[in-house]
Amino acid sequence: MSQVPVMPTTQAPPPDEFETVPSGKIYGLMAEFDTPGALMIAAERVRDAGYRWWDCHTPFAVHGLDKAMGIKPTILPILVFVCGLAGATMGTVLQWFTNSSSFDLWSGLPGIMVRGYEFFISGKPASSFPTWIPVIFELTILFAALSAVGLMLLFNGLPRLYHPCFKSKNFARATDDRFFLVIEARDPKFVRSKAEAFLGSLDPLSIEALED
Amino acid sequence: MMANGATPESHRLGELGSKVFFIAGLIGLAGLLISFAIAALSEHGWETFGRSYLTAFMFVLSLSLGAFFFTALNHATRAGWVVVLRRFSEAVASNFVWLWILFIPLAACMYWTHMYHWTDAEALAHDELLAGKTPFLNKPFWLLLAAAFFGIWFLFSRFFYNNSVAQDTTGDVSLTHRMQRMAPLALIVYVFTQSYASMHWMMSLEPHWFSTMYPVYFFAGTCCAYFSLQIIIMYVLQRAGKLKDEITLEHYQDAGKLLFAFGIVFWAYIAFSQYMLIYYANIPEETGWYLIRQMGGWGRISLLLLVGHFVVPFLILLSKHPKRIKGVIAGIACWMLFMHYIDLYWLIMPRIPTEAMATAESYNQLAEMAAAGDIDVGYGWNLLDLTCLIGVVGIYLAGTAHRLKNCSLIPEQDPRLSESLVFENV
Structure with missing residues (x-):
């Protein structure tokens, strides 16, 4: 089976004993939002929660998102x-x-x-x-x-020919009308069940796990 | 959007405008009267006055020319970000409706003194080169062109100002379309008029010398002048409690970018291009103009321009952060305006000692003579420089305040106003 099914939010999380260690199997968790405003609020919450390895994907430049994400000015x-x-x-x-x-x-x-x-x-x-x-x-x-x-x-890590996000069907709308927030599994704070619950509390349209 | 005629207090110049109008106007009048008195009472006074007055007049003229260019440019490109700043450029440009009055003393000096060498009939008789240029350099044509230029500037600047102000009350979008249709024509006309004006009024002070880069150099100067003034207006108005929310740091940053690009980098690029070509070709009839500007006191002024008009402000404004600190960018704008005056002074005041250049045995001998003051290279500050500047700038400030006082400080009902209010640099 080459294709891993997209995990719906309703699916029960895996047993707890797996959850105490950061998962190496998935790339991260992706939350989908309807509006830039919702994404902005979510980004502020994720920033304040102390996550380091995460990113937002939007169809256009969203003013103020850098600040909401707490991105440091570039030294470029x-x-x-x-x-x-x-x-x-x-x-x-x-x-x-x-x-x-x-x-x-x-x-x-x-x-x-x-x-x-x-x-x-x-x-x-x-x-x-x-x-x-x-x-x-x-x-x-x-x-x-x-x-x-x-x-x-x-x-920016470019040129890059492949990104795990592209495995998600929903993600195609990142260039159209949907706003995505991805927390990567390599984040030191990342614990799958907790991250999933946390993203769920941000009121997204959906959450899915991205296969690495 | 505001209801018709009910603009808030912070969109009106009000008291501040009246104060500036009276104080600057009185100081300006006094300055002009003192200048006239000094000129009338001293020997060769009117010729000295002519050059000092020309420097001061070109200074305020370049402010209005830069504003005129910027207004037309913004309509031609349908710029959205700039709308909250556009009324300043419209008002400053519309000074052309009365600026021609200040030109009259200059025309008189041209007509009755030998301030411009080519008006000297005796020189014309002996000088083949000068005689060959009489189709362009003669009194009637000079006056005719000047009248035409002021007429054109009058009509265009009034067109933009009146239509924009009319839109404040009617909110009629077709006015915007009218201005956008007219803008490209205004830009084309602007290029020709300001080029020939700078040639006739400034470059012909040394009628033997010529440079096709000169009008472009003057254009860079007008941009430097207006973009500096624009930042100063923004800063002063906000300090006085006007347009507190409408003008944001984003507008300061973009106004700073314009000053950086046009007033500093473009100016230096053109200045160097002109210098480089003349330096490299090394033709005596061209190099004299620069030769005299690197001798004695003029050498120091040239270096001051290089460092103060380019190197230092370039390094400061290269980063975006200084452009977003209001005090810093306003300070630099004041400095650039001062540098622009020095630049005009450097263009207008030096005189090429033609005879000494023909007879001097070497460059060093000429330089020594210039440094010792044995030959007249036009260096040396004169009281008239100061009084003329105070006079003209005072009147100009009063006029600008008067123009701004009679309208709202922003185009209240411009269709792109909302875009400008929320504009952000990415």
């Missing part, structure tokens, strides 16, 4: 700034080195000589800062933009 902007600075530095050093014959790289090492070549263009001095600015500017933008996209994907 700081990293992008640092990468931008790295690009600027690289642009400067690259041109400084390539335009200056006096700047001798690895000159202390025997048998290796790498040095720049002075280009004389329209009577400008070799170290002519204004002419360097376009290259410095472009490299700053390049590094900042690539790092912004790359780190964003990394932090």
Whole structure:
């Protein structure tokens, strides 16, 4: 049997002795809500209950949900700034080195000589800062933009070809008109029966267990 | 939505408007009268006055031009977030209905003094380059274009202001459609009028020099000016207890973004583009303009612009957090407005010492002469700079307060008002 049936809320929970240890068999529990408001209230309750590994899925951006979930501000902007600075530095050093014959790289090492070549263009001095600015500017933008996209994907765990949520039939409506909240089984606080009872108290349309 | 005519107290400028109108108006009048007196009593007074007055006038003109552009832009793009701020730009732009009066002294200076070198018949006789430019640079055409520009700005800004204010009482959505249809035309007309105005009134001070980037640079300046003023208006009104709930931190952040993008980054981009091309081509007839701006006192002002108009505000406003602290963003807006004045001063005041440049043996010799004050590069603060600025800005403040006093501070019945009230940055 490849397909695990969706567990309805009415089904009796498994015996208690299994419940004292976090379940390794399921990915988590998913609660379905009808409105963004209901999801928002539920998110605040889950946040206050102290769960760490959980997420919300909505068809559109819901303003204030970040706050309701207690998500910390991302450090991405700081990293992008640092990468931008790295690009600027690289642009400067690259041109400084390539335009200056006096700047001798690895000159202390025997048998290796790498040095720049002075280009004389329209009577400008070799170290002519204004002419360097376009290259410095472009490299700053390049590094900042690539790092912004790359780190964003990394932090979001993307690209990801499979997600346990997709096993749920109801979840298809996450891109249409339903709002979902998933508590993952790997959460240190996760005890299946308690989590199920807790989600039930949030008054969802349904609760289902997601197979890993 | 409010019932017709019954706007709440916090949507009205009221007492504050009258106070600003009288105090700023009186100070402005006094400033102007003192400026006229100084100019009349001193030798070559009117030529000195002309340049100082031009700086002050371009300063307030750029505020209204920026507001005009922003109003038309918001209608053209059907922007929703900005609706609670749109009345400010409409009112500031509609200063054009009387701003032409302040232009009259300038036109007089152009006509009767040699403030603009190309009006000097003697110079024209000897100077082939100048003579070649007479089809564009001549007194009647200058006056004609100025009249046309002020007429166009008058009609467009009044159109947007009146329709928007009319909508406050009628709530007629077709007014919004009318303004949206007119907006693209206003933008196209804006580009041409402000470009030629900046060429005729500012760039032609050095008639030998030319740069096609100059009008764009001035455009970046007008954006810097109005987006700074917009934040200051928001802050001052909220401090006075107006629009407390309507303007949120989200609006501050977006107003800050505009100042950052147009007034700081775009300005620097254009300033550098212009500098870079002239630096690289290294043609004497172009480089003189920059040469003189990196000598003596002007060198320090150029550096101040680089650091104060770009580097420091860029680093501060890069993050979203400073844009969401009202005191910080308002402080930066004040600083940028000051920098914009310095920028205009830097554009208008320096004079290219043509003779000394032709005879000097080296760059260093010229720089030494400039530093020692042996040649006139136009550097040196004048009392007229201050009195003209106080005079023009005072009148302008009074006029703006008067425009804002006669209407609600937000477009009460704009169809996108509710969108703007709940707007959030994601």
